[in-house]
Amino acid sequence: MLTENILLLVLTAVVLVALIGAQTVLAIYHDRAVTAAGPTMTLEALIASIDQKRNALSDIENDLAERRKALANIADVQADYDATKRQLDDLKTEWLQQDERRAEVRTVREEIEEKINEKLAVESDLATGRADLDAVQERLAAAERLFATNDEMKREHAALEARLGELRSEAARLSEAQERVQYLEATASELARAVAQDEGRLEVATRELAVAREALAAEQQAVATVRAELTQAAARTAASEERAMAIESEIGKLDERRSSLMAQLARLEDNIGEAVGSGSGGEDDDDRIKELIALPPVLEHMKIWPERAGENEDEAITRVKRRLSENGLQYPDRTVMAFHTAMKTNETTQMAVLAGISGTGKSQLPRQYAAAMGIGFLQVPVQPRWDSPQDLMGFYNYIEKRFRPTDMARALYQLDTINNTKSEFQDRMMMVLLDEMNLARIEYYFSDFLSRLESRPSSDRTGERSLRKDAEIELEIPMPRGKNPPRIFPGYNLLFAGTMNEDESTQSLSDKVVDRANVIRFSAPKRIHTSTQSGRSPEPEALSAKRWRSWVRSVSNAEGDAAVTSRIERMVEVMTDFRRPFGHRLGRAIMAYVSNYPGRGGDVRIPLADQIEMRLLPKLRGLEVDANDFAFGKLKSFVSDDLQDDALAQAIEASIQTARDGAGQFVWNGVSR
Incomplete structure (x- = not known):
């Protein structure tokens, strides 16, 4: 067990x-x-x-x-x-x-406990954060309510401000109305007194009117008598006018007969002179042109000028600006450069015309420019009665048997170094200014001369007589048999300019002149300058014609420039829209201006804008602006967008608006720079 x-x-x-x-x-x-x-x-x-x-x-x-x-x-x-x-x-x-394993297990358990503690701490922090978040959300909601309240208050404030403005305006109106009422009451009192006075004067005037009516009846009877006498006098005057017209017609016929007889007499004397001998004939020839070969005053002064030392073009322009300033004259640099370039292009453009209202310095600019450059200056005042080239160059007096030249004819004869081999001005320049050139019809006295200038061969072929003959001016001087009248070739050492006022007493430029001239328009100044002459200008020094020609550049400089040719093609297109097309002559002149514009540094916009202002806009005179609204729009767009000239675009718009406010027809008024 x-x-x-x-x-x-x-x-x-x-x-x-x-x-x-x-x-x-x-x-x-x-x-x-x-x-x-x-x-x-x-x-x-x-x-x-x-x-x-x-x-x-x-x-x-x-x-x-x-x-x-x-x-x-x-x-x-x-x-x-x-x-x-x-x-x-x-x-x-x-x-x-397994001791080591158990140690590791204990370590892991400790780490687990730490993680659990951290988790508890995080949960605690999370709970705190959630509480804070709830508090923030509550504050945010409160802030949103405040913002909404603030916006509502702002709207109410704006409404109150608007209402306050209305009330202030109403108060001002009420104040004005009160003042008006007081003024009207005072005016009513004055009117009442005035009415009483007028009633008294009316009674007096009524009595005076009765007396005046009686006097008027007597005067009417006297007027009837006078009218009868005037009728008789008018009949006598009509008869006298008919007799006067008959007498004037007879005088005209007698004048023509006298001129014919004088011409026959001159031919007879020439024949007699040839029969007597050649010696006396030579003396007669000299007498006929004796006054033509005499030096005019402008060349007498120019003859003693010392020759200027060599300089470049920029230095010469600077000297021009300095002289203008010394003489109290103020011009925009753009205007001075435009006039200088117009003078340089006299091979393709025959003259420069300075147009505008009176008193803007049109005559002083060419005068002071010529003096500063060392160029002779001849001012020719145009008369309203001029009607033939004889007024410009002179005429032959058959009674005196002499040619009576003008100063311009004598100056041109002396500057003609080809036909006048004895000229003392082989290397000199001269400017001719036709002052107030539109007082008379330009076509009557200047058209033939302008055609001669246009017919000149190029500067390097003036020696060829066959090319030069159409440009030469043959003076109307009867010469002995076998001798030709004197001829004058206006060469490129001559510069031509003209001034024209624009008022009711002047004539407008014809298309022929506009096509052959650079028209520089002087607009009304924005403010009045009161500067005066600051010092004595130095005496002029003669500019060599050879040096002047060295400053002139060929048209070919612009013909190969796509920036120039493309814009000129666009200008042709715009003018075609206006039904004012232009041809090769004007196109070549525009290219010559662009080539000779100094100091442009490759920028072609300024000289092209100048040519629109000087050559194209004057051709648009009389056009209906409303019917050409599209074309004007293209022109303004081209000027402002491509050429970037806002001042010119605004001036075009101002001229269009002026036309619309008036008769509706375009008139170029110029641009203020």
């Missing part, structure tokens, strides 16, 4: 040891699994692992109960004992080896 009890105890111990070993093995496996999972296992994973261990322990307990039942079988128990003892020995050995 004791042996059985001992055996039972041993078996029980073995079973317990087996259970402990199994539990240890399970713990080791679990620790390995935990170690493999890493110390970062979450709390939920640890709880699940503990539940698994509990389930395993329950299974072991069930197994132990079954083993207890099996104790009845000693043999089986003995066998199990031996096997279990061996396992126990193995497990002890393995248990001793």
Whole structure:
């Protein structure tokens, strides 16, 4: 019995040891699994692992109960004992080896506890943050309510401000109305007094009217008598006018007869002179042109000028600007440069015309320019009675048998170094200014001369007589048989300019003149300058014609420039839209202006804008602006967008608006710069 009890105890111990070993093995496996999972296992994973261990322990307990039942079988128990003892020995050995694992398990458990503590801290912080968030959301909602209230108050404030403005305006109107009422009351009082006075004067006037009517009746009778006398006088006057017209007609016929007789007499005298001998004939020839070969005053002064030292074009322009300033004259630099360029292009454009209202300095600019440059200056005042080229050049007096030249004819004769080989002005320049050239019809006195200028050959071929003959001016001087009248060639050492006022007493420029001239228009000044002459200008020094020609550049400089040709083609297109097309002559003149514009640095926009102002806009005179609205729009767009000349575009718009406010016809008024 004791042996059985001992055996039972041993078996029980073995079973317990087996259970402990199994539990240890399970713990080791679990620790390995935990170690493999890493110390970062979450709390939920640890709880699940503990539940698994509990389930395993329950299974072991069930197994132990079954083993207890099996104790009845000693043999089986003995066998199990031996096997279990061996396992126990193995497990002890393995248990001793698992100390390090257990240490790791303890470390993991400590880390788990730390993570749990951290989780609790985070949950605490989260709860605090949620509370703060709720507080912030409450404050935000309150702020939104405040913003909404603020916006509403702003709207109310704006409404109040508007209402306050209306009330102030109403108060001002009421104040004005009150003042008006007071003024009207005072005026009513004055009117009442005036009415009383007028009533008194009316009574007096009524009485005076009765007297005047009586006097009027007497005067009417006298007027009837006078009218009868006037009728008789008018009849006598008509008869006298008829007799006067007949007498004038007879005088005209007698004048023509006298001219014919004088011409016959001159021819007879020439024939007599030829018959007597050649010596006396030579003296007559000299007498006929004696006044023509005399020096005019302008050349008398020019003859003593010293020759200017060599200089470049920019220095000469600077000297011109300085002289203008010294004489109290203020012109935009753009105007000075435009006039200088117009003078340089006298091969393709025969003259420059300075147009505008009186008193804008049109005559002073060419005068001071010529003096500063060292160019002779001859001013020719145009008279309203001029109607033929003789008024410009002179005429032959058949009674005196002499040619009576003008100063212009004498100056041109002296500057003609081709026909007048004895000229003392071989290398000199001169400017001729036709002052107020539109007082008379330009076509009557200047058209032929302008055609001569246009017919001149190029400057390098003036020596060829066959090319030069159409440009030469033949003076109307009767010469002996076998001799030709004197001829004058207006060469490129002559510069021509003209001024024209625009008022009711003047004539407008014809298309022929506009096509052959650069028209520089002087608009009314924006403000009046009161500057005076600041010093004595130096005496002029003569400019060499050779040096002047060195400043002139060929048209070919612009013909190969695509920036120039493309824009000129666009100008042709715009003018075609206006039904004012232009041809090769004007196109070549525009290119010459662009080529000779100084200091442009490759920028062609300024000289092209100048040519629109000077050559194209004057051709649009008289056009209906409403009928050409599209073309004017293209022109303004080209000037402002492509040429970037806003001042010119605004001036075009101002001229269009002036036309619309008036008769509807375009008149170019110029641009103020």
